[in-house]
Amino acid sequence: MSSAVRRVRPRRRGQPTGLPPVLVPFAVLALLFLLLPVAGLLVRAPWRSMPAVLTQPAALDALRLSIVCASAATVLCVLLGVPLAWLLARAEFRGRSVVRALVTVPLVLPPVVGGVALFTALGRRGIVGRPLDEWFGVSLPFTTPAVVVAEAFVAMPFLVIAVEGALRGADRRLEDAASTMGATRWYTFRRVTLPLVAPGLAAGAVLCWARALGEFGATITFAGNFPGTTRTMPVEVFIALQRGDPAAAIALSLVLLLVSVTVLALLRERWLGALR
Amino acid sequence: MRGSAVVLCAHLLVLTSCSPSTSESDRAGTGAVTGTVTVLAAASLTEAFNTLGEMFEEQHPDAAAQFSFAASSELATQITEGAPADVFASASPATMQLVVDGDATEGEPTVFVRNRLQIAVPAGNPAEVQGLADFADEALKIALCAPEVPCGVAAEAAFTASDVEPRPDTLEADVKATLTKVTLGEVDAALVYRTDVQATVGDVEGIDFPESAEAVNDYPIAALSEAPNPTAARAFVDLVLSADGLAVLTDAGFERP
Numbered sequence: 001m002s003s004a005v006r007r008v009r010p011r012r013r014g015q016p017t018g019l020p021p022v023l024v025p026f027a028v029l030a031l032l033f034l035l036l037p038v039a040g041l042l043v044r045a046p047w048r049s050m051p052a053v054l055t056q057p058a059a060l061d062a063l064r065l066s067i068v069c070a071s072a073a074t075v076l077c078v079l080l081g082v083p084l085a086w087l088l089a090r091a092e093f094r095g096r097s098v099v100r101a102l103v104t105v106p107l108v109l110p111p112v113v114g115g116v117a118l119f120t121a122l123g124r125r126g127i128v129g130r131p132l133d134e135w136f137g138v139s140l141p142f143t144t145p146a147v148v149v150a151e152a153f154v155a156m157p158f159l160v161i162a163v164e165g166a167l168r169g170a171d172r173r174l175e176d177a178a179s180t181m182g183a184t185r186w187y188t189f190r191r192v193t194l195p196l197v198a199p200g201l202a203a204g205a206v207l208c209w210a211r212a213l214g215e216f217g218a219t220i221t222f223a224g225n226f227p228g229t230t231r232t233m234p235v236e237v238f239i240a241l242q243r244g245d246p247a248a249a250i251a252l253s254l255v256l257l258l259v260s261v262t263v264l265a266l267l268r269e270r271w272l273g274a275l276r
Numbered sequence: 277m278r279g280s281a282v283v284l285c286a287h288l289l290v291l292t293s294c295s296p297s298t299s300e301s302d303r304a305g306t307g308a309v310t311g312t313v314t315v316l317a318a319a320s321l322t323e324a325f326n327t328l329g330e331m332f333e334e335q336h337p338d339a340a341a342q343f344s345f346a347a348s349s350e351l352a353t354q355i356t357e358g359a360p361a362d363v364f365a366s367a368s369p370a371t372m373q374l375v376v377d378g379d380a381t382e383g384e385p386t387v388f389v390r391n392r393l394q395i396a397v398p399a400g401n402p403a404e405v406q407g408l409a410d411f412a413d414e415a416l417k418i419a420l421c422a423p424e425v426p427c428g429v430a431a432e433a434a435f436t437a438s439d440v441e442p443r444p445d446t447l448e449a450d451v452k453a454t455l456t457k458v459t460l461g462e463v464d465a466a467l468v469y470r471t472d473v474q475a476t477v478g479d480v481e482g483i484d485f486p487e488s489a490e491a492v493n494d495y496p497i498a499a500l501s502e503a504p505n506p507t508a509a510r511a512f513v514d515l516v517l518s519a520d521g522l523a524v525l526t527d528a529g530f531e532r533p
Binding site for chain 2: 139220224226227239241
């Protein structure tokens with residue numbers, strides 16, 4: 001077996017590297033498909049009125065709120081999602097495949113439906129929301145924390161799936177070695193498992209943040225729309241369209257695009273790059 | 277969509293007279309109308325237009341009516357962006373003007389009904405809302421239509437007329453979304469059209485307020501110049517403006533212009 005592996009490897013190295021030519025047109029087509037709409041935004045952008053649109057306090061408020069909420073949602077997703085991913089990847093229990101399928105539900109659920117679902121759970125008449133409201137006078141909908149909750153609900157599957165994949169790919173023998181040398185389970189998790197899956201965790205967190213930043217449907221349903229507290233950038237864009245002002249909508253979209261691409265590129269460079 | 281319209285029509289029949297008489301419908305049917313008529317209409321017209329769609333299909337057996345209901349301003353954007361539609365019915369003249377300015381209407385729009393606002397509260401009125409003044413109470417959860425859509429403009433007019441400074445918790449994208457927050461019991465009060473309260477049975481109560489007279493919306497309708505089916509477009513507008521059509525609309529709580 002091992003001799004077979006040794007024989008295969010040199011031959012593979014000897015082959016010319018590169019894509020099979022048949023894939024190239026499809027790859028180019030995919031790239032065009034993804035980038036043409038963005039190019040369309042750039043072409044239709046009202047460049048002259050851009051500075052006026054973007055320096056409006058409303059737009060800046062929405063941008064700030066978007067970044068703060070998406071970041072808070074990502075923190076929430078990491079705190080809760082990593083343990084869940086660990087459970088799915090490492091714990092043996094009945095119905096694990098069902099739980100794994102359920103975790104991806106927010107991915108397939110239309111976000112607006114997700115917003116209604118959040119009402120039934122956390123709204124004033126929701127399963128958990130009603131006692132919260134009656135006993136403590138805490139009502140979540142239409143508040144900034146509601147934006148964070150809506151974004152986390154929609155974005156968490158991205159993080160869980162990425163981290164679970166990384167955990168499955170990690171070499172368990174290193175964890176076993178740590179525990180034979182006397183490390184506690186918690187110590188092993190912190191000092192061995194987490195560093196092993198760090199690239200997967202980082203990639204998942206970035207995806208999660210990007211998804212949260214663009215979240216619209218669940219947010220406008222569950223958190224509503226009020227300037228300064230719940231009107232995030234995507235909602236601001238939608239309202240601009242409602243007002244019959246597509247030029248402003250495009251300008252605002254481009255800002256959101258620019259911010260997210262910049263952040264993602266910087267992270268990839270600084271953070272993901274260093275881990276590779 | 278059709279199924280729910282049938283149920284709604286049957287429901288209205290019990291309450292009032294829904295579809296006046298089939299013999300009248302037969303006379304109106306010219307037989308020349310075929311294909312699908314695509315109607316973009318303000319969200320507040322949902323129930324009435326679904327009923328009118330049923331009447332339209334009765335009158336013209338070879339034709340079908342297809343509706344898209346949303347905030348008028350959103351629909352106006354869709355039309356000026358080239359959405360293939362035959363008829364546009366807007367909840368405000370200002371929104372219709374956007375389409376007229378885009379040279380997208382066939383002839384002058386006609387105002388066919390008017391609508392006024394009503395306070396909507398969850399069944400039982402748990403927060404004991406009395407009138408417009410309660411909308412200034414910070415302790416209450418309040419939903420209003422965003423000022424960018426016609427029902428929000430009407431709400432602003434009502435608050436200006438009554439000298440009340442509202443403290444909304446959310447500004448919803450269209451009137452149906454606003455009402456949904458009441459239906460779910462997530463807000464204590466909202467300002468919506470009277471027709472929307474009337475169309476929602478059970479979970480919502482409507483409270484009239486005197487200042488609503490200051491905030492009456494005119495609803496214009498027009499066939500569109502780029503209509504894929506101009507004959508059907510004219511036929512549908514004719515139906516809406518006919519006595520039968522207006523009867524359906526007034527049954528739904530709209531007022532005659």
